[in-house]
Amino acid sequence: MSLxxxxxxxxxxxWAKVAGKAEDIGCDAxxxxxxxxxxxxxxxxxxxxxxxxSAPVRKHGGTIMxxxxxxxxxxxxxxxxxxxxxxxxAFKLRVDPANFKILSHNILVVLAILFPNEFxxxxxxxxxxxxxxxxxxxxxxxx
Amino acid sequence: xxxxxxxxxxxxxxxFEKMDYDDVGPAALSRCxxxxxxxxxxxxNFGNLYNAAAIQGNPMVAAHGKTVLHGLDxxxxxxxxxxxxxxxxxxxxSEKLRVDPDNFRLLADCLTIVVAARMGADFTADVQGAFQKFLAVVVSSLGRQxx
Numbered sequence: 427m428s429l430x431x432x433x434x435x436x437x438x439x440x441w442a443k444v445a446g447k448a449e450d451i452g453c454d455a456x457x458x459x460x461x462x463x464x465x466x467x468x469x470x471x472x473x474x475x476x477x478x479x480s481a482p483v484r485k486h487g488g489t490i491m492x493x494x495x496x497x498x499x500x501x502x503x504x505x506x507x508x509x510x511x512x513x514x515x516a517f518k519l520r521v522d523p524a525n526f527k528i529l530s531h532n533i534l535v536v537l538a539i540l541f542p543n544e545f546x547x548x549x550x551x552x553x554x555x556x557x558x559x560x561x562x563x564x565x566x567x568x569x
Numbered sequence: 570x571x572x573x574x575x576x577x578x579x580x581x582x583x584x585f586e587k588m589d590y591d592d593v594g595p596a597a598l599s600r601c602x603x604x605x606x607x608x609x610x611x612x613x614n615f616g617n618l619y620n621a622a623a624i625q626g627n628p629m630v631a632a633h634g635k636t637v638l639h640g641l642d643x644x645x646x647x648x649x650x651x652x653x654x655x656x657x658x659x660x661x662x663s664e665k666l667r668v669d670p671d672n673f674r675l676l677a678d679c680l681t682i683v684v685a686a687r688m689g690a691d692f693t694a695d696v697q698g699a700f701q702k703f704l705a706v707v708v709s710s711l712g713r714q715x716x
Contacts, residue, residue, distance in 0.1 A: 539686065
């Protein structure tokens with residue numbers, strides 16, 4: 427299920443519309459993930475405050491969205507563009523890749539809430555495919 | 570037996586009370602057919618599913634979306650025994666309709682996205698948690714009688 431030219435066009439166009447709210451998207455998606463999938467909290471035991479919208483959550487949401495932005499810019503070669511991030515996740519962070527799907531789902535929920543009209547079924551399928559491809563690229567260096 | 574908190578019970582009743590079934594049902598099913606196109610395999614006699622516009626405008630899809638959503642009413646009214654409530658429907662989906670049970674999860678995800686879009690900020694993380702837990706129980710119950 428690789429990204430077609432149509433998918434890439436849709437992702438870039440949609441991202442252009444939503445990028446202005448990237449930090450809010452990241453913060454809300456991460457907040458939801460920590461509440462709805464409490465097992466994900468295990469990766470953040472070093473944070474003082476895991477509550478929705480807290481300072482570390484907002485900051486890290488922004489970091490994650492920076493990575494998504496990089497992925498959009500690297501959409502024609504995600505493996506190359508996300509190589510450093512893949513190595514980070516594989517060797518240092520060691521986040522179980524199942525969690526990429528969980529975070530992706532929460533990003534989609536936030537997009538639906540913030541952009542109910544623009545996040546139509548066609549934008550949804552392109553973004554779902556794109557986030558899955560990003561997850562695969564991030565998993566590449568794991569083993 | 571699934572344990573529901575008071576918050577979860579109240580949330581599920583409230584979300585479904587406020588829901589416009591005629592809007593959400595068709596929106597969720599058509600979104601599922603677009604986002605996960607292999608699900609179209611069950612709707613060979615629905616006519617034109619050629620592209621997203623055709624799917625979203627298809628009256629048979631819309632009608633079936635409403636049917637499916639009203640099917641959730643039984644679970645909303647019987648939260649303490651969803652498994653028994655859906656035993657017959659599970660057999661139907663397995664033996665007659667032959668639907669791969671993974672599709673229930675896919676439709677549930679699309680329903681979550683549609684409800685989130687309709688509720689906006691009211692679809693808080695806690696509401697999302699309750700809603701997803703409810704759908705997970707429904708999905709599990711529908712898959713229960715497969716063998």
